[in-house]
Amino acid sequence: MENWINYLTVTLLTVALFGLILADSRRITVIAYGVVVLLLFSINIQFWSFGFALSKLLTGIMAMLILALTPTEETNVTSINPGTGRIFNIVSFGFCIILVLFTINRTSGFLAIELDQSIPALLILLCGFILLGISQESYRIIIGLLTVLIGFEVLYSAIEQSLLINGLLTAVELLIALVGSYLLTPINEGEEE
Amino acid sequence: MSAPLFWIVFPLLVSVGLLFLLQYPRVQKSTGIIISLLLSVAALFQPIGNVLRLGNLVLDIRPDLQFFGRSLYLDNGDRFVLAVIFMTLLIYYMLMDIKTIPAKFVPFSLGISGILVAALAVQPFLYAAVLIELAVLLMIIMVREKRVNQEKGIIRFLVYITLAMPFILFSGWILGGTQASPSEEGRLLGAAVTLIIGFALWLAVFPFHSWVPQLSVVIRPYLFGFIFSLLPVVILFIMVNYVSSLVWLRSASYLAPVLSSIGIIMIVTTGLWASVEKDIKRLLAYSVLLETGFSLIMISFKTEQGMVLMYHSLIPRILSLALLVYSLSILSSSGIVLTNEGVRGVIRRYPIATIGALIALFTISGFPLFASFPVRLELLRQLGSNSTSSAVWTIVGLTGFIYSVIRFFWEVTLPISDTWHMHERMTQVIIIIVVVTILILAGLIPQLIEGTIEPFISDLPLLR
Numbered sequence: 001m002e003n004w005i006n007y008l009t010v011t012l013l014t015v016a017l018f019g020l021i022l023a024d025s026r027r028i029t030v031i032a033y034g035v036v037v038l039l040l041f042s043i044n045i046q047f048w049s050f051g052f053a054l055s056k057l058l059t060g061i062m063a064m065l066i067l068a069l070t071p072t073e074e075t076n077v078t079s080i081n082p083g084t085g086r087i088f089n090i091v092s093f094g095f096c097i098i099l100v101l102f103t104i105n106r107t108s109g110f111l112a113i114e115l116d117q118s119i120p121a122l123l124i125l126l127c128g129f130i131l132l133g134i135s136q137e138s139y140r141i142i143i144g145l146l147t148v149l150i151g152f153e154v155l156y157s158a159i160e161q162s163l164l165i166n167g168l169l170t171a172v173e174l175l176i177a178l179v180g181s182y183l184l185t186p187i188n189e190g191e192e193e
Numbered sequence: 194m195s196a197p198l199f200w201i202v203f204p205l206l207v208s209v210g211l212l213f214l215l216q217y218p219r220v221q222k223s224t225g226i227i228i229s230l231l232l233s234v235a236a237l238f239q240p241i242g243n244v245l246r247l248g249n250l251v252l253d254i255r256p257d258l259q260f261f262g263r264s265l266y267l268d269n270g271d272r273f274v275l276a277v278i279f280m281t282l283l284i285y286y287m288l289m290d291i292k293t294i295p296a297k298f299v300p301f302s303l304g305i306s307g308i309l310v311a312a313l314a315v316q317p318f319l320y321a322a323v324l325i326e327l328a329v330l331l332m333i334i335m336v337r338e339k340r341v342n343q344e345k346g347i348i349r350f351l352v353y354i355t356l357a358m359p360f361i362l363f364s365g366w367i368l369g370g371t372q373a374s375p376s377e378e379g380r381l382l383g384a385a386v387t388l389i390i391g392f393a394l395w396l397a398v399f400p401f402h403s404w405v406p407q408l409s410v411v412i413r414p415y416l417f418g419f420i421f422s423l424l425p426v427v428i429l430f431i432m433v434n435y436v437s438s439l440v441w442l443r444s445a446s447y448l449a450p451v452l453s454s455i456g457i458i459m460i461v462t463t464g465l466w467a468s469v470e471k472d473i474k475r476l477l478a479y480s481v482l483l484e485t486g487f488s489l490i491m492i493s494f495k496t497e498q499g500m501v502l503m504y505h506s507l508i509p510r511i512l513s514l515a516l517l518v519y520s521l522s523i524l525s526s527s528g529i530v531l532t533n534e535g536v537r538g539v540i541r542r543y544p545i546a547t548i549g550a551l552i553a554l555f556t557i558s559g560f561p562l563f564a565s566f567p568v569r570l571e572l573l574r575q576l577g578s579n580s581t582s583s584a585v586w587t588i589v590g591l592t593g594f595i596y597s598v599i600r601f602f603w604e605v606t607l608p609i610s611d612t613w614h615m616h617e618r619m620t621q622v623i624i625i626i627v628v629v630t631i632l633i634l635a636g637l638i639p640q641l642i643e644g645t646i647e648p649f650i651s652d653l654p655l656l657r
Contacts, residue, residue, distance in 0.1 A: 132352060138344050145352055152359045160366050164261050168323040175330045176355065183337060183344040 006043060006116045013039045013120050014097065017127040020147065021089045029143055030068045036124060036147070037061060040154065043120055047158065052166075056153065059170045063146055063177035070181040072139065089134060096126035113158040121158075125151030142180035149173050196241045197258035197265035200232060200275055201311045208304035218291040221299040225286040228303065233279035236272050265314040273504065273649040274313060274430045281422045281511050282306050285415075288519045288624060293526045294415055301335035302419060309427045318435050319365030322358045325395065325428070329354045332420055336412040346411035349404035353394050360391030368439070381441060388435075388442075389451065395428045396485050399458050406466075409478035414525060417474075418518030421481040422511045429488055433500070436492075437654040443495070452493035453576075457586050459486030464593025473531040476597055477517060480557045483594055484510050487572060490587070494575055500655045501646070502571055508642050509556055509564030509635060516628045517553035520546040523621055533600065538609025545617045547605050549625040554598040556632050559591065564635035564642070 001007060016039065019032035037060035044053040100122045108118045128151055131144025150173070157166050207228050214220055239245055245252040258265045267275070282302060289298065305328045312324035333347055364387040367380055392398075397405045409417050436442055459482055467479040484506075491503035521531060523546040529535055540547040552563065559569030569591075577584035615622075635642050 138348050141348050141352060145355055148356070148359075156359070156362060156366070160362075164263060165320065165323065165362070168320070172323060172326050172330075172355075172358070175327070176351070179330050179333050179351065180348075182334065183347060187339050 001116045001119075002114055003046060003116060006046075009039050009042055010116075010119055010123075014123060017123060018090065018093060020127060020143070021093055021130060022086055026068070026072070026139065029140070030064055033064050033143060033147070034061065037064065037150065040120060040124070040150065043116055044154065047114065047117055052157070055170060056150075056157070059173055060146075060150055063173055066174075066177040066181050067139070067142060067146075067184075070184045072184055072186060089130065092130050092134070093127060096130065097123065100126065111155060111159055113155070117154055117158050121151050121154035123151075124154070127151075138180075138184055142176070142184070145176060145180075146173060149176065194252045195255040195258040196267040197260075197311070197314055199235065199254070200267060200279075201258075201265060201307050201314065204228060204232065204303045204307040204310075208300040208307065211300035211303065212297075215296045215300075218296040221296055222286060222289055222291055225289075225299040225303060226283065229279045229282040229286055229306075233276050233283055236275035236279060241267060241269050241272065263320060264316045265311060266316050267310075267314045268652070269649075270434075270652040270654060271313060273646065273653055274427070275310065277426060277507055277511070278306055278310060278423060281419075281426075281515075284511070284515050285419045285422070288415070288515060290415075290522070290526070293522065294413070295335075295338065297335060298416070298419075301331055305331050305335070306423065309423060313427060313431060313434070317365065317369075318431075318438075319362050319369075321431055322361035322365070322391070325431075326355060326358050328424075332424075336416045336420070338413075343411045346404070346407040346409075350408045353397070353401055353404045357391045357394035360387045360394065364388040364391060385442060385445065385447075392428065392432050393455070396425055396432075396489075397482060398455050398485070398489070399462050402459070402462075402482055405482060406475040406478040409474045410472065414474060414477060414518040414521040414531070417477060418514050422514050425481065425485050425488075426507060426511070429485075429492070429503070433492060433503075433654050449493045449495050452489050453580075453583060456486045456489030456493060457583055457590070459483070459489065460587050460590035461593075462590070464590030466593075467597040468593035470597055471533045473521065473533070473536060473601065476554075476601070477521065479594065479597075480514070480517065480554070483557065483590075484514075486590070487569070490576060490583075491572060494579075496575075497655045498571075499575065500653070501650060502568055502575075504646050504650075504653060505639075505642055506565065506568045508645070509568065509632065512564065512628060512632060512635075513553045513556035516549050516625065516632070517557070519621075519628075520549035520553065520625065523617060524550070527616065533604045536601070536605050538605070538607045540605045541608075541610055541613050543616055544613065545615065545622045545625050549629060551598075551602055551605070552629050552632060554601060556636075558595045558598050560595075562633060562636045564632045564639075566636050567639040 013036060016032050016035040020029060020036065023029040023032055037057060040060070041053055041057040044056060100119060104115060104119055104122070107122065108115050111118060124147055128144050128146075128148030131140055131147055135141045135144055149169075153166075153169055153173070156169070160166070207224070211221055211224060239254060241254050241256050243254060245254055256266055256268045285302065286299065308324055308328040308331065312321040312328065315321055315324060329351065333351055337343065337347065364384045367384040367387065394401050436448070442448060463479045463482045463486060467476055467483075470476050470479065487506065488503055491499045491506065493499070524536065524539060524543055525531055527543065529539060529543075536547075556563040556565050559565045573584050573587065576587060617625075
């Protein structure tokens with residue numbers, strides 16, 4: 001890595017991603033997602049312009065807030081078995097970390113980006129895929145989708161400099177959060193057809 | 194005036210305007226019919242690049258429009274798909290029952306069509322991925338209603354389509370980097386793989402198809418029919434346009450077997466699932482997947498005949514799907530549960546709607562006398578001349594689907610009661626009879642459809 005501080009940042013990010021996978025309430029999910037977005041900003045700012053990195057941070061926080069402020073009936077967001085389910089999730093993400101670490105040089109070479117960006121991006125991407133794969137609850141699926149997108153955005157923005165496409169990707173992320181919030185809003189009994 | 198301004202910006206502006214008139218569904222429907230008729234007639238008869246004279250007014254229809262440094266480009270090769278998109282819109286507006294279909298359908302469907310045309314027109318191609326995503330997000334708002342337990346199926350739709358976007362963008366980036374040195378085979382293969390995965394997610398190709406039946410269960414058949422009349426067709430056109438623009442991919446030895454195998458797997462799996470399906474809404478979803486499988490096989494021929502066959506198949510495909518969802522909507526809005534048990538003996542209460550649904554399913558199956566029959570026959574002939582086993586597997590899949598259609602036929606015609614009543618309204622009867630007549634005429638005289646698409650063939654992408 002170019003900067004030694006990023007070892008610490010990536011470690012913290014991994015912990016936050018574990019938190020995101022294991023979260024059993026909306027509050028913990030929102031906190032973990034917020035920490036991921038903030039740590040990603042601290043890495044991105046070293047490679048991108050301040051404005052560009054800030055726009056990604058603001059998008060991530062806005063998406064998180066849109067989902068956090070959505071009124072839902074359920075407070076618990078996970079129905080996974082607290083014992084074996086959690087172990088399965090930890091092991092799954094553990095395998096993903098190993099996969100990233102073993103393939104990172106080749107991946108970074110292919111994409112021609114620094115390890116400082118490629119490692120967190122891939123970890124976030126795979127965490128998002130795990131969330132999409134294991135989640136039954138709509139809230140966690142939307143969070144998983146947004147996690148996949150923020151991971152992909154780091155990789156893609158590092159290789160594709162076009163402002164228009166990056167702006168559109170940001171708009172898509174926000175719209176997904178909005179549509180997710182729209183879908184998650186409970187239907188009042190009086191409104192039900 | 195430029196063509197993208199007319200076929201993209203204009204419908205988008207009208208759709209925004211219609212959002213302010215949601216409390217006037219009749220105005221919405223009438224406006225939708227007029228706009229879609231105007232746009233489809235213009236696509237059929239007005240060559241792009243020529244001058245349009247309206248009395249003293251002379252309009253030069255230019256093919257391109259610059260937008261934030263990017264180009265939206267529509268030429269005569271796109272007129273056929275423009276006509277298909279806006280004709281589909283016209284059909285659905287004409288079939289729209291303002292009492293049961295939410296008023297937001299007209300503005301959203303018009304906006305979605307504009308964005309899908311933009312996805313076809315945008316250059317470079319990778320922007321199409323983001324535009325399709327935006328169209329899908331609008332589709333989700335359009336289909337969401339005040340009903341519980343709808344979000345699971347819709348979220349699956351969102352997830353699968355969203356996952357396609359990174360793959361398409363990534364392949365676009367790889368190809369952008371390799372244009373200077375096309376000899377990098379590893380990167381080209383990577384681009385091809387990501388591109389195929391992206392299109393497979395978009396087209397709900399096996400094994401990424403599970404969201405289609407799930408979505409069909411939670412949304413209205415009419416809205417499902419609209420989405421799946423437009424989305425797969427536009428994506429197929431984007432795919433054909435893109436593949437034909439890349440010489441290395443068009444001439445790649447693996448392209449035809451991959452497309453053909455995927456198509457056959459889709460047909461076989463769809464046929465098998467349809468044969469054991471008891472939910473008619475899910476059968477509707479399988480009919481869409483079956484059609485996509487056939488389209489992929491036609492593209493895999495990589496011949497002019499194969500591509501013309503694919504374009505030919507679009508008209509019966511859209512008409513039969515529209516008829517099916519319209520007939521099912523009549524049954525559904527009358528409180529009939531759309532399952533094999535629910536529709537038992539329904540022909541004696543809703544004879545015309547039931548006959549409409551049956552004829553639509555017979556058309557999709559490729560029964561003789563109906564519009565898809567000449568297409569299916571020619572496809573099997575061409576497939577059989579290339580590979581007998583492929584043709585046999587396709588027939589196996591088709592047999593499974595036909596079995597489900599025959600079972601539906603058997604269920605709806607069971608003599609549950611002795612009396613016959615016709616509960617359909619006169620307008621519904623007329624609409625169903627007109628569409629059925631077109632489907633039968635197109636089957637008896639296939640030259641009708643051939644004659645319609647013939648003027649466009651020289652400009653269409655043919656993968657030559």
